Amino acid sequence: SVTMRVVIFGPTGGTGRRLVERAIAEGHDVTAFVRNPSRMSARHERLKVVVGDAFDPGQVREAVAGNEAVISVLGSRQPSNPLHPRRPGDPHGVVSAGAANIVAAMKEHGLRRFVCQTAWGVGESKQDPGLAGAFFMNVLVPPLLRDEYADKEAQEKTVRESDLEWIIVRPMILTNGPWTNDYRARVDLKPGRRPYISRANVADFLMRQLVDDTFVRDTPAIGY
Structure with a gap:
């Protein structure tokens, strides 16, 4: 299998x-870009931890330099979501600002493959959403996830407008379930009776996108 230098x-x-666990297990050299190194517990000879702020273009540029591909799973705790309240110092809009800085850094250093995670319900995926999807978008998102989704919309716009080999991955509702490999990935996938996907399965799919060209410049949704 192909091993790469990848920044996460x-x-x-x-x-x-x-x-990070999957990338190391598959033999890749990993650069982990973190704002708070105390939250990074993984240690490995092929793992380099870089402390920086995704809002800082220079720090993003330095992290990207010398790598071959980028995966972004940046998330933000937004003020409108009481389930994940913002901690003091949590930045607002880091997902879209980070995407803009990553795209610029990749262009500067000549990297092509950019895999990034947003969410089902961003962009055109919310059109004709089906019953479960309509409940999610109309009942849950407005009070809980409004700012988070606005940030992800801006992120997708930035990535789509780049000429990189981008792949935007839109998971259903995330769980802490195991890696099962029984998920589906389609651009037109709608939430069904199980509108979920485990983070372990998302990590599996994101890793596969480093070398698989099926969804280049497309927006696969993943779920069960």
């Missing part, structure tokens, strides 16, 4: 931690 933005989140 958002490596301390639920999906990010699993992504």
Whole structure:
């Protein structure tokens, strides 16, 4: 299998931690870009931890330099979401600002493959959403996730307008379930009776996108 030098933005989140584990297990050289190194528990000879702020273009440029591909699973705790309240110092809009800085850094250093996670319900995926999807978008998103989704919309716009080999991955509702490999990935996938996907399965799919061209410049949704 192909091994690469890959930089991961958002490596301390639920999906990010699993992504780092998978990347190391598959033999890749990993650069983990973290704002708070105390939240980064993984240690490995092929793991380099870079402390920086995704809002800082220079720090993003330095992290991207010398790598071959980028995966972003940046997340933001937004003020409108009481389930994940913002901690003091949590930045607002880091997902879209980070995407803009990553795109610029990749262009400067000549990298092509950019895999990034947003969410089902961003962009055109919310059109004709089906029953479960309509409940999610009309009942849950407005009070809980409004700012988070606005940030992800801006992120997708920035990535889509770049000429990189981008792949935007839109998971259903994330769980902490195991890696089962029984998920589906389609651009037109709608939430069904199980509108979920485990973070471990998302990490699996994100890793596959480093070398698979099926969804280049497309927006696969993943779920069961």
